[in-house]
Amino acid sequence: MSDGTADKNRSGGMAFWAVGAILLVVMPLLNILPPEDSWFHLSDFSLNRFGKFLAFGILALGLDLIWGYTGILSLGQGVFFGLGAYCMGMHLMLTIGKESVYGTEMPDFMVWNQVKELPLFWKPFYSFPVAVIGSILVPMAFALVFGFFAFRSRIKGVYFAIITQALALVAWLVFNRNDTNLGGTNGLTDFKQVIGYRLSEPSTQLVLYIITVLCLGASYLFCQWIIRSRAGRVLVAVRDSEKRVVFSGYTPANYKLFVFVVAAALAGLAGMLYAPQVGIITPAQIGVLPSLEMVIWVAVGGRASLAGAVLGAVSVNYGRSVLTNYFPELWPFILGGLFVLVVLLFPDGLIGMMRKAKSLLSRSKPDGGKPVVPAEKAAVLEGKR
Amino acid sequence: MGGNRLCLLRKLPCWRGSAEMAEQSSFQNSIIYLDGVTVDYDGFKALNNLTFMVDYKELRVVIGPNGAGKTTLLDVICGKTKAASGRVVFGRDVDLKGKHEDEIVALGIGRKFQAPSVYGFLSVWENLDLSLKRSSKGVFATLFGKSTADERVRIEKNLETIGLKDYAHTRAGSLSHGQKQWLEIGMVILQDPSLLLVDEPVAGMTDEETEQTGQLLQSLAEKQAIIVIEHDMEFVRQIARVVTVLHEGTVICEGSVEKVQADDRVREIYLGRQKVAH
Ligand SMILES: Nc1ncnc2c1ncn2[C@@H]1O[C@H](COP(=O)(O)OP(=O)(O)O)[C@@H](O)[C@H]1O
Numbered sequence: 001m002s003d004g005t006a007d008k009n010r011s012g013g014m015a016f017w018a019v020g021a022i023l024l025v026v027m028p029l030l031n032i033l034p035p036e037d038s039w040f041h042l043s044d045f046s047l048n049r050f051g052k053f054l055a056f057g058i059l060a061l062g063l064d065l066i067w068g069y070t071g072i073l074s075l076g077q078g079v080f081f082g083l084g085a086y087c088m089g090m091h092l093m094l095t096i097g098k099e100s101v102y103g104t105e106m107p108d109f110m111v112w113n114q115v116k117e118l119p120l121f122w123k124p125f126y127s128f129p130v131a132v133i134g135s136i137l138v139p140m141a142f143a144l145v146f147g148f149f150a151f152r153s154r155i156k157g158v159y160f161a162i163i164t165q166a167l168a169l170v171a172w173l174v175f176n177r178n179d180t181n182l183g184g185t186n187g188l189t190d191f192k193q194v195i196g197y198r199l200s201e202p203s204t205q206l207v208l209y210i211i212t213v214l215c216l217g218a219s220y221l222f223c224q225w226i227i228r229s230r231a232g233r234v235l236v237a238v239r240d241s242e243k244r245v246v247f248s249g250y251t252p253a254n255y256k257l258f259v260f261v262v263a264a265a266l267a268g269l270a271g272m273l274y275a276p277q278v279g280i281i282t283p284a285q286i287g288v289l290p291s292l293e294m295v296i297w298v299a300v301g302g303r304a305s306l307a308g309a310v311l312g313a314v315s316v317n318y319g320r321s322v323l324t325n326y327f328p329e330l331w332p333f334i335l336g337g338l339f340v341l342v343v344l345l346f347p348d349g350l351i352g353m354m355r356k357a358k359s360l361l362s363r364s365k366p367d368g369g370k371p372v373v374p375a376e377k378a379a380v381l382e383g384k385r
Numbered sequence: 386m387g388g389n390r391l392c393l394l395r396k397l398p399c400w401r402g403s404a405e406m407a408e409q410s411s412f413q414n415s416i417i418y419l420d421g422v423t424v425d426y427d428g429f430k431a432l433n434n435l436t437f438m439v440d441y442k443e444l445r446v447v448i449g450p451n452g453a454g455k456t457t458l459l460d461v462i463c464g465k466t467k468a469a470s471g472r473v474v475f476g477r478d479v480d481l482k483g484k485h486e487d488e489i490v491a492l493g494i495g496r497k498f499q500a501p502s503v504y505g506f507l508s509v510w511e512n513l514d515l516s517l518k519r520s521s522k523g524v525f526a527t528l529f530g531k532s533t534a535d536e537r538v539r540i541e542k543n544l545e546t547i548g549l550k551d552y553a554h555t556r557a558g559s560l561s562h563g564q565k566q567w568l569e570i571g572m573v574i575l576q577d578p579s580l581l582l583v584d585e586p587v588a589g590m591t592d593e594e595t596e597q598t599g600q601l602l603q604s605l606a607e608k609q610a611i612i613v614i615e616h617d618m619e620f621v622r623q624i625a626r627v628v629t630v631l632h633e634g635t636v637i638c639e640g641s642v643e644k645v646q647a648d649d650r651v652r653e654i655y656l657g658r659q660k661v662a663h
């Protein structure tokens with residue numbers, strides 16, 4: 001194996017730990033240590049906002065698995081994100097308790113809607129563990145049922161994209177209704193605390209940020225494990241030539257279902273982390289448009305690259321939050337333009353551009369820029385593969 | 386010759402003589418047996434009441450003009466196309482009707498497609514690794530499965546057989562047309578099928594590659610049955626023992642190359658046309 005794959009894996013591993021250290025140690029320290037007026041100070045607001053972007057990064061990982069690697073375009077990831085966020089949101093609503101505007105145990109919007117008794121499906125969410133586990137399992141269960149029927153009926157390509165978009169539309173309509181008791185258009189908000197910690201405290205938000213980074217890291221490693229397994233290669237094979245996969249003895253529908261459910265779980269996890277950090281979840285975050293935007297994150301970052309997906313989610317959302325300050329009404333056009341630009345000019349996204357730049361740089365070096373691996377070390381690395 | 390004529394007129398398959406045939410290969414010892422199979426595409430019969438059988442470890446070549454139904458014949462066997470009527474029996478008594486493609490693969494039928502179809506984004510090694518016969522090809526088996534030393538040896542040997550040893554870590558998409566054909570043959574071999582279906586394997590190959598492919602198929606036929614579809618008469622002469630001529634969805638003649646070439650009707654519909662084309 002002289003194609004340098006082992007080297008690549010090693011440098012990829014180093015990049016992972018380097019980025020991890022920056023996100024996990026440097027960013028929080030910049031938030032805590034420098035005085036507020038210092039140039040190096042990272043404000044609570046910025047850190048919190050960054051935590052939100054990283055949560056989106058988790059969702060992007062899942063979307064990249066299904067779209068980038070397996071070639072199935074899902075335009076309904078917002079739904080799974082929403083299910084996760086609402087599961088956590090319901091718990092956060094219930095822990096507001098007597099602090100609510102009306103001072104009742106019931107969430108304010110229910111009092112407003114003259115709901116007499118807490119609906120049955122809300123009750124399990126008094127429990128924090130139920131909310132955490134539910135925000136992952138509920139999206140998974142939905143994806144399992146939906147995917148089972150879709151893939152069994154061999155719905156593919158554009159048709160799959162369209163029915164997932166329809167799913168997003170239906171979910172948006174359902175969550176918007178008052179009689180589903182999910183807060184209607186206003187969604188769930190006014191959260192006060194999570195397991196006893198005040199959400200308004202910067203320290204709570206710092207911990208939530210750190211948890212998000214850890215979840216992102218774990219999700220990344222999990223996705224990488226899938227991609228590097230034989231199953232990961234089957235996924236790529238499905239993208240390449242589904243017909244052939246069947247004749248190699250695999251059942252593509254099972255692999256698609258698997259990856260769809262994993263993507264839903266990651267979207268749900270992202271939603272769970274989003275709700276307490278942003279403090280509000282409404283149907284506006286889960287409909288057709290947000291789901292489309294998620295696809296653009298991955299396209300911009302670079303399909304079929306896990307790092308690219310995260311990079312895309314963070315950079316597009318950063319761009320959004322900067323630009324919407326100045327020209328809020330222009331954002332959809334900028335986003336659409338960005339998508340067209342990327343698809344036409346940079347099909348491999350940001351990560352593809354970075355790779356190109358890197359290979360140009362290393363070509364100018366005499367040894368090709370590859371780290372020199374001692375013979376015995378190289379043997380060990382190869383043995384592991 | 387007269388006998389041949391007679392059965393041709395009656396649109397019956399023309400074996401060396403029906404009585405002889407019945408002795409030689411009753412479907413009890415055939416690996417694949419198609420009994421009166423009809424495939425209907427909106428009224429057009431791509432296969433028309435076709436009866437066809439191949440013995441264990443036989444190398445059978447199927448020829449016929451374009452549109453004769455050769456690819457459809459393979460499609461019916463591997464489950465890609467469903468027969469409107471008739472039976473498809475694999476081995477002694479396995480009815481393939483209603484079985485899914487992946488089940489049929491698991492039973493031991495491998496298929497090489499007419500257009501080379503390999504996984505372009507995966508390396509040659511990965512292409513072979515995915516094709517390798519394994520006890521389970523389910524999601525969890527492939528998630529947790531590790532390659533055994535034995536499997537690696539098999540892949541390495543296969544790489545040598547198909548002449549792609551130096552390309553193990555090349556993306557399959559960047560191989561030449563002929564190399565892709567070989568890779569796909571290698572992939573099918575690794576599935577360890579007892580029946581191999583090969584659709585026009587030498588299309589687009591150089592003369593030398595064609596000859597090597599012929600040798601490869603012949604050596605494989607020592608262990609498994611193979612059905613090869615081919616246009617190239619040179620190639621057919623090289624490898625064929627028994628040739629089946631298909632026309633308009635039915636078998637019109639079957640026998641040795643010489644016999645088939647001497648058959649009037651075959652000359653008329655197939656070889657004659659070839660001559661004109663050349
Ligand atoms: N899916 C299909 N729908 C309709 N007609 C088809 C289909 N597949 C093949 N045919 C027709 O069936 C006939 C036999 O096709 P095929 O088996 O591919 O021929 P060949 O002997 O050249 O491999 C052709 O006339 C072809 O047009």
Ligand SMILES: [Mg+2]
Binds near residue numbers: 456
């Ligand atoms: Mg054909």
